[in-house]
Amino acid sequence: MNVLDIIKPENQVFCKTKLMTDTALSYCPGCGHGTAHNLAMEVIDEMGISEDTIGVAPVGCSVLAYDFMNIDITQAAHGRAPAVATAIARTWPEKYVFTYQGDGDLAAIGTAETIHACNRGENIVIIFVNNGIYGMTGGQMAPTTLEGMVSSTSPYGREIKSMGSPLKMTELVANLPGVYYVTRQSVHTHKHARKAKKAIQKAFENTRLKKGLSFVEIVSNCNSGWKMTPNDANIWMEEHMFPYFPLGDIKVDGKLK
Amino acid sequence: MSELKLMKGNEALAEAAIRAGADAYFGYPITPQSEVIEYLMTEQPEKRTGMVVLQAESEIAAINMVYGAASTGKKVMTSSSSPGISLKLEGISYLAGAELPAVIVNVVRGGPGLGTIQPSQADYFQSVKGGGHGDYKLYVLAPASVQEMSDFVEDAFDIAFKYRAPVLILSDGLIGQMMEKVQLKDQKTRLTNEELIEKYGNWAVTGRKNRERNIITSLDLQSEKMEARVHRLMKKYEQMEKEDLRYEKILCDDADYLIVAYGSSARISQKAIELARKKGIKAGLLRPITLFPYPKQPLFELADQVKGILSVELNAGQMIEDVKLSVEHKVPVEHFGRTGGIIHTPEEVLEALEQKIINNERTRHHKTRESSIL
Ligand SMILES: Cc1ncc(C[n+]2csc(CCOP(=O)(O)OP(=O)(O)O)c2C)c(N)n1
Numbered sequence: 001m002n003v004l005d006i007i008k009p010e011n012q013v014f015c016k017t018k019l020m021t022d023t024a025l026s027y028c029p030g031c032g033h034g035t036a037h038n039l040a041m042e043v044i045d046e047m048g049i050s051e052d053t054i055g056v057a058p059v060g061c062s063v064l065a066y067d068f069m070n071i072d073i074t075q076a077a078h079g080r081a082p083a084v085a086t087a088i089a090r091t092w093p094e095k096y097v098f099t100y101q102g103d104g105d106l107a108a109i110g111t112a113e114t115i116h117a118c119n120r121g122e123n124i125v126i127i128f129v130n131n132g133i134y135g136m137t138g139g140q141m142a143p144t145t146l147e148g149m150v151s152s153t154s155p156y157g158r159e160i161k162s163m164g165s166p167l168k169m170t171e172l173v174a175n176l177p178g179v180y181y182v183t184r185q186s187v188h189t190h191k192h193a194r195k196a197k198k199a200i201q202k203a204f205e206n207t208r209l210k211k212g213l214s215f216v217e218i219v220s221n222c223n224s225g226w227k228m229t230p231n232d233a234n235i236w237m238e239e240h241m242f243p244y245f246p247l248g249d250i251k252v253d254g255k256l257k
Numbered sequence: 258m259s260e261l262k263l264m265k266g267n268e269a270l271a272e273a274a275i276r277a278g279a280d281a282y283f284g285y286p287i288t289p290q291s292e293v294i295e296y297l298m299t300e301q302p303e304k305r306t307g308m309v310v311l312q313a314e315s316e317i318a319a320i321n322m323v324y325g326a327a328s329t330g331k332k333v334m335t336s337s338s339s340p341g342i343s344l345k346l347e348g349i350s351y352l353a354g355a356e357l358p359a360v361i362v363n364v365v366r367g368g369p370g371l372g373t374i375q376p377s378q379a380d381y382f383q384s385v386k387g388g389g390h391g392d393y394k395l396y397v398l399a400p401a402s403v404q405e406m407s408d409f410v411e412d413a414f415d416i417a418f419k420y421r422a423p424v425l426i427l428s429d430g431l432i433g434q435m436m437e438k439v440q441l442k443d444q445k446t447r448l449t450n451e452e453l454i455e456k457y458g459n460w461a462v463t464g465r466k467n468r469e470r471n472i473i474t475s476l477d478l479q480s481e482k483m484e485a486r487v488h489r490l491m492k493k494y495e496q497m498e499k500e501d502l503r504y505e506k507i508l509c510d511d512a513d514y515l516i517v518a519y520g521s522s523a524r525i526s527q528k529a530i531e532l533a534r535k536k537g538i539k540a541g542l543l544r545p546i547t548l549f550p551y552p553k554q555p556l557f558e559l560a561d562q563v564k565g566i567l568s569v570e571l572n573a574g575q576m577i578e579d580v581k582l583s584v585e586h587k588v589p590v591e592h593f594g595r596t597g598g599i600i601h602t603p604e605e606v607l608e609a610l611e612q613k614i615i616n617n618e619r620t621r622h623h624k625t626r627e628s629s630i631l
Pocket residue numbers: 059060061062078101102103104105106131133134135136137142
């Protein structure tokens with residue numbers, strides 16, 4: 001059969017996500033941010049809620065999320081997205097409000113805002129992309145940087161004694177009564193991406209049902225920050241990140257697993 | 258039903274926010290302004306008008322909540338006192354950069370550091386010289402009575418939405434804590450979401466319905482675009498200077514000596530010029546009501562008439578710099594003010610006027626020079 005017989009509109013099984021703009025992504029090749037953006041936009045599109053969704057972008061590599069996501073977005077100060085989202089959700093209770101944040105944003109400078117938005121059980125979705133490093137500013141140590149991991153501010157590897165242990169923010173917030181759904185996913189293979197999409201969908205469904213806060217961590221890579229090829233970064237992530245940040249649901253329908 | 262009530266400044270401000278049709282208030286307790294959130298929590302405006310009130314985990318969270326609600330076109334306010342305002346400054350800079358309307362209230366206490374819970378005007382520089390990072394200014398209203406604590410809330414919202422810019426009400430512990438009678442305004446109805454979208458849908462993030470997406474950000478990585486943004490802000494500030502300057506002149510027509518003072522210092526100075534007049538000294542008071550824009554021109558003109566100017570402030574000398582800039586060395590300008598939470602008395606102010614201005618070598622020299630022209 002000729003390939004041209006196959007490439008026909010009626011045979012199309014996958015196309016560009018409708019809610020992604022045509023702007024070229026600013027992310028490094030192989031970075032998980034692009035896939036995570038795609039999945040969030042696919043969910044919002046498929047749920048038919050794009051006109052009622054307000055996103056909150058962080059400071060970090062995804063600061064320009066508003067260039068790529070074709071929905072209304074406000075860009076928050078570093079770490080403050082959960083506070084920004086709180087106010088939007090409180091003053092527009094019928095809207096779908098989500099934050100999209102990196103680990104430095106959510107688990108270092110924004111720790112207080114994260115914990116308290118979770119504790120109040122704000123009716124929002126938090127998408128937390130954990131790449132174990134500060135990507136935007138050039139690869140400094142993050143709260144989630146693994147023990148022994150080299151970064152530009154832990155050039156001899158993270159030393160627990162002086163720098164503390166990598167922070168499991170997701171497990172921490174799962175213990176708060178206001179939090180309804182907590183899961184940890186990844187997006188580096190099709191299989192994982194499909195699971196992550198289901199998780200994001202469940203999170204937005206929870207908003208629809210006014211269940212409170214849904215927290216979706218996506219363990220991701222940072223090949224430029226980790227100084228690896230994209231493929232090596234994914235292998236390293238599976239071998240080192242996943243054992244410390246195990247994938248799977250942590251809290252479902254308000255109950256710890 | 259406009260009502261006459263006896264209220265604390267902080268309470269009058271809180272009540273005025275409800276009546277102005279505010280959509281939300283976010284705050285964090287700090288003396289001497291905690292009555293604002295206490296009053297709101299007790300009043301339950303959610304039941305009265307649907308206004309949202311939330312105690313945030315910090316001043317940082319509160320100002321970013323303000324940023325969130327303001328992003329969606331809601332009428333939103335926060336209040337704090339000096340250390341809390343220092344924490345809010347990054348957020349205030351973001352509000353200015355992202356061109357969002359919001360009202361921020363500072364019931365000032367003495368500093369630096371934890372300082373004192375007593376009244377002060379030591380946040381003048383922080384309020385009018387930027388405070389946070391970057392090229393921006395705040396429109397700053399300085400109430401001098403409980404009545405103005407109430408009236409300025411609606412004025413502040415009007416300016417905030419006129420310019421899509423943050424507005425600061427710069428009060429102090431004295432005005433916030435004292436009780437006076439106050440004429441409350443009638444209740445304004447809050448905008449419905451449909452009305453809000455109609456009015457602000459061209460910029461606010463309310464959900465991308467029947468239009469292109471809206472984006473709220475203060476970021477421009479392209480230098481030319483960022484410079485254009487800064488220029489846009491500067492244009493707003495120029496327009497504020499032209500259209501929305503506010504000040505009050507008291508007994509200035511025949512004044513030989515001038516006191517410049519705002520807020521509680523203006524109240525005290527008004528008494529001081531009355532005492533001066535009883536002694537036969539022709540003293541007048543210029544009270545800036547807006548600290549930015551500053552009444553530069555009125556001061557410049559008064560400098561041709563008076564022999565000397567005393568800047569009276571509850572601080573170690575901050576606004577005096579703007580007085581000096583305004584009068585361009587035409588007359589001697591001196592500062593008087595107590596710090597540490599001590600409030601100067603009218604008698605002290607009069608004494609300072611006599612010692613620092615009337616009996617000042619430069620003032621006298623100035624006088625002779627003037628009379629030699631005559
Ligand atoms: C108040 C403040 N402090 C520091 C910075 C600098 N900064 C920008 S992004 C960033 C770290 C972002 O890392 P992360 O949240 O992990 O996101 P990533 O870039 O890795 O996706 C820092 C420290 C800032 N913009 N604002």
